[in-house]
Structure formats: C-alpha cells, structure tokens
Amino acid sequence: MFQVLDKIEEKLDSNKFLEQVHVFAPATVANMICGYDILGFAVDYPGDEVIMKRTESLGIEILKITGDEGKLPLDVQKNTVSHSVWQLLCDLGLDKSFGLSIELHKKMPIGSGLGSSAASTVAGIFALNELLGNPLTKHELLPYCMEGERLACGSAHADNVGPSLFGGITLIPSSEPLIIRSLPVPEDLYATLIYPKVEVPTKDARKLIKDKVSLDKAVKQWGNIASLIAAIYEKDYTEIGRSMQDYIIEPSRSLLIPFFDQMKEISLDKGALTFGISGSGPTVMALSYEQNIAKDIALSIEDFLKDKNIDHLSFVSKINKQGPYVKK
Structure with missing residues (x-):
C-alpha cells in the first residue's frame, strides 16, 4: 500500500x-x-x-x-x-x-x-x-x-x-x-483537560476553517509557532504560554464550545500558562508549570460547569514521553 x-x-x-x-x-x-x-x-x-x-x-x-x-x-x-x-x-x-x-x-x-x-x-x-x-x-x-x-x-x-x-x-x-x-518535553508542564459533553464532530469543525487568512494574522501565527518551538527547547515557560495563541482557528471553533471564554478566564486567573482548544474540541486544555495549579484549574472549571448544568469529564496529566x- x-x-x-x-x-x-x-x-x-x-x-x-x-x-x-x-x-x-x-x-x-x-x-x-x-x-x-x-x-x-x-x-x-x-x-x-x-x-x-x-x-x-x-x-x-x-x-x-x-x-x-x-x-x-x-x-x-x-x-x-x-x-x-x-x-x-x-x-x-x-x-x-x-x-x-x-x-x-x-x-x-x-x-x-x-x-x-x-x-x-x-x-x-x-x-x-x-x-x-x-x-x-x-x-x-x-x-x-x-x-x-x-x-x-x-x-x-x-x-x-x-x-x-x-x-x-x-x-x-x-x-x-x-x-x-x-x-524536547519540559519536565514541569502539566495539562488540564476539560471535556464538556457536547458534540463537535471533527468534519463539522473543519468546515469552519477559512480558506484564506489575512497576512497580518498569518505573520502573528507563524511567529508564535517559531517562538513556541524555541521556548520548548529553552524551557522558557513564560514564552511557551505567550506564544500559544491562535489568531486563525480558535476564533471560529470556540463558538461551538459553551462558555469557552469563561473557562479561559478562569484558567488564566488560576495561573495557567495558556488555554485553548484540544484538537477540534470540545475538550479544552490549560497548560501549567505546577501540578497543584493544574488541579486547581480543573476543580474551578468543574465547579463552574456544574453551576451551568453541563455534564463533563476532567483529566490532569503530565506530557507522555x-x-x-x-x-x-
């Protein structure tokens, strides 16, 4: 084949x-x-x-x-x-x-x-x-x-x-x-994964992606990718967080995830390095440089989603090498 x-x-x-x-x-x-x-x-x-x-x-x-x-x-x-x-x-x-x-x-x-x-x-x-x-x-x-x-x-x-x-x-x-x-994998990175039980099929999520993007957004995006890779090698956690921002995909896909902006605000307030969508969603992901921060983010978002009557699952994990x- x-x-x-x-x-x-x-x-x-x-x-x-x-x-x-x-x-x-x-x-x-x-x-x-x-x-x-x-x-x-x-x-x-x-x-x-x-x-x-x-x-x-x-x-x-x-x-x-x-x-x-x-x-x-x-x-x-x-x-x-x-x-x-x-x-x-x-x-x-x-x-x-x-x-x-x-x-x-x-x-x-x-x-x-x-x-x-x-x-x-x-x-x-x-x-x-x-x-x-x-x-x-x-x-x-x-x-x-x-x-x-x-x-x-x-x-x-x-x-x-x-x-x-x-x-x-x-x-x-x-x-x-x-x-x-x-x-390379920075040792102290922890991922908080929150899966709100709503359906976002991958094929449907891909349909939201635009065929063309503006040059200024493209420049910002590839600058972030380059900076992220450099920061990973340098174990620069602050720059890892700053560079993991999406100007192209997230603005459209996040509309399919209930309370995305609120969950992002909670995560960043609790000390997350960054927050965004895992794959095509609806799982969202926060990266932290301490396990306690990652767990605190999970608990805080769980409480928030319970108040909104949204069934969910959560996981806290290191990066699997x-x-x-x-x-x-």
Missing part, C-alpha cells in the same frame, strides 16, 4: 512472533493551539487499549468493543483499528497466512478532541508490530496509523497519531514527504 517496507522478508522472524499482546496508547492534544495540523503532544491519561491475539482462522475478527456506547462498528473494514491493521498485514504479505482477533477498550470519550480514533489505531498498529516481534520502526508504522485517521475523518493527518505513537511533543513540518520531528506500551 505505502511501499515503505523494504526487504520485509529480512525483518520478519516467525520465531519471535507472540501469541497475545495488550497495548495502551495515549490520548493527545493536537494543534497545541497555534500549530494547526503540525503540532501535538501526548498525555499519560486517558488513552485506549487493544488486546490482540493470533488465531488459527485467517483474517481479522473484532471480538468486542467496550466503552464506546455502541457507536463504533464491528465491521473490520469500517473500524479504524482493524482497517489499518489489515493494510499493514497485506503489505507484510501476511494477509493469506495470518489470523487475528481484536478487543478494543475505549478509555476516553469519542469525538472529544483528544484523538480518540488516533489512540485506538495506534494501539492496534503498535500491538501488531509487538505481536510480530517488533520488525518495524515507529517511522515505518506511522503511515498505517494515519490511514486510520483517513477512515475516521477523511484526512490522513498526523497531529494526533504522531504524538500518540512517538510520545512527547511532535512537529509535522511536511506531509508530502511525510516528516515528523520529536521535540513514551507513547504506546505493552501492559503487563
């Missing part, structure tokens, strides 16, 4: 194949406010889990899906996990000699702006690679993870699957050719 797997016969060793593997893959914060489609980071929690087993019967079977409220398809060609895993099996030449069963356990809300489909797909692709004895690098796995995003939302972008697969903070400066760079991993 992607023609990226050179000399694959030399990489496969049936003696290293496993019978079963259980993998966790992390949720992500795409865009990092000012870096639409090119920046993202992973969090320790929440995430999704895949249990994958070899079977005597050929092909792929999804045994069950939990935590999705019945929203996700069991059809292997329509599910992002099985669809992407099948594409990789075909490119490895194992589609006519290999059988798999899959269990998908959703540990985060669907359509939340936390990279739900990305985490599921990454868990599945990573699990298959583990099952086969780790013949492929993460760079070789990335296009197959992106294929799950194409199925989920019509666009094979990497700002969610990139950080979920590689961990940490990732920059995708080019999609053709595909380039991904891992950036590892990416997916095998659960023991």
Whole structure:
C-alpha cells in the first residue's frame, strides 16, 4: 500500500512472533493551539487499549468493543483499528497466512478532541508490530496509523497519531514527504483537560476553517509557532504560554464550545500558562508549570460547569514521553 517496507522478508522472524499482546496508547492534544495540523503532544491519561491475539482462522475478527456506547462498528473494514491493521498485514504479505482477533477498550470519550480514533489505531498498529516481534520502526508504522485517521475523518493527518505513537511533543513540518520531528518535553508542564459533553464532530469543525487568512494574522501565527518551538527547547515557560495563541482557528471553533471564554478566564486567573482548544474540541486544555495549579484549574472549571448544568469529564496529566506500551 505505502511501499515503505523494504526487504520485509529480512525483518520478519516467525520465531519471535507472540501469541497475545495488550497495548495502551495515549490520548493527545493536537494543534497545541497555534500549530494547526503540525503540532501535538501526548498525555499519560486517558488513552485506549487493544488486546490482540493470533488465531488459527485467517483474517481479522473484532471480538468486542467496550466503552464506546455502541457507536463504533464491528465491521473490520469500517473500524479504524482493524482497517489499518489489515493494510499493514497485506503489505507484510501476511494477509493469506495470518489470523487475528481484536478487543478494543475505549478509555476516553469519542469525538472529544483528544484523538480518540488516533489512540485506538495506534494501539492496534503498535500491538501488531509487538505481536510480530517488533520488525518495524515507529517511522515505518506511522503511515498505517494515519490511514486510520483517513477512515475516521477523511484526512490522513498526523497531529494526533504522531504524538500518540512517538510520545512527547511532535512537529509535522511536511506531509508530502511525510516528516515528523520529536521535540524536547519540559519536565514541569502539566495539562488540564476539560471535556464538556457536547458534540463537535471533527468534519463539522473543519468546515469552519477559512480558506484564506489575512497576512497580518498569518505573520502573528507563524511567529508564535517559531517562538513556541524555541521556548520548548529553552524551557522558557513564560514564552511557551505567550506564544500559544491562535489568531486563525480558535476564533471560529470556540463558538461551538459553551462558555469557552469563561473557562479561559478562569484558567488564566488560576495561573495557567495558556488555554485553548484540544484538537477540534470540545475538550479544552490549560497548560501549567505546577501540578497543584493544574488541579486547581480543573476543580474551578468543574465547579463552574456544574453551576451551568453541563455534564463533563476532567483529566490532569503530565506530557507522555513514551507513547504506546505493552501492559503487563
């Protein structure tokens, strides 16, 4: 499919194949406010889990899906996990000699702006690679993870699957050719994630994005992106906060999120470095340089949303440096 797997016969060793593997893959914060489609980071929690087993019967079977409220398809060609895993099996030449069963356990809300489909797909692709004895690098796995995003939302972008697969903070400066760079992670950054339970489909959120922007907004935006990357390397928390401002996407998308401006004001008043939308929303994200500040922000926004009778979930997490991993 992607023609990226050179000399694959030399990489496969049936003696290293496993019978079963259980993998966790992390949720992500795409865009990092000012870096639409090119920046993202992973969090320790929440995430999704895949249990994958070899079977005597050929092909792929999804045994069950939990935590999705019945929203996700069991059809292997329509599910992002099985669809992407099948594409990789075909490119490895194992589609006519290999059988798999899959269990998908959703540990985060669907359509939340936390990279739900990305985490599921990454868990599945990573699990298959583990099952086969780790013949492929993460760079070789990335296009197959992106294929799950194409199925989920019509666009094979990497700002969610990139950080979920590689961990940490990732920059995708080019999609053709595909380039991904891992950036350093400042140790003291904490993310407060608030998911108000309202529906903001990714496809609908993308429709709000304008095809053209003014030159002055564009200059401000790419200045912020450049400054953010420099500040990450320098561990300059003040500049990280200042540069994470969005002049292009947030003004339109924030209109879909109830009480966005009020939640932003609460976060900044409580000491957040910055505040914005996670992915396409409706989850919002505040970054802080102390865990206590991050927790205080979460509690304050929770109280505010309770007063407004808006059901919600909240998470406080450091940035996940590892990416997916095998659960023991």
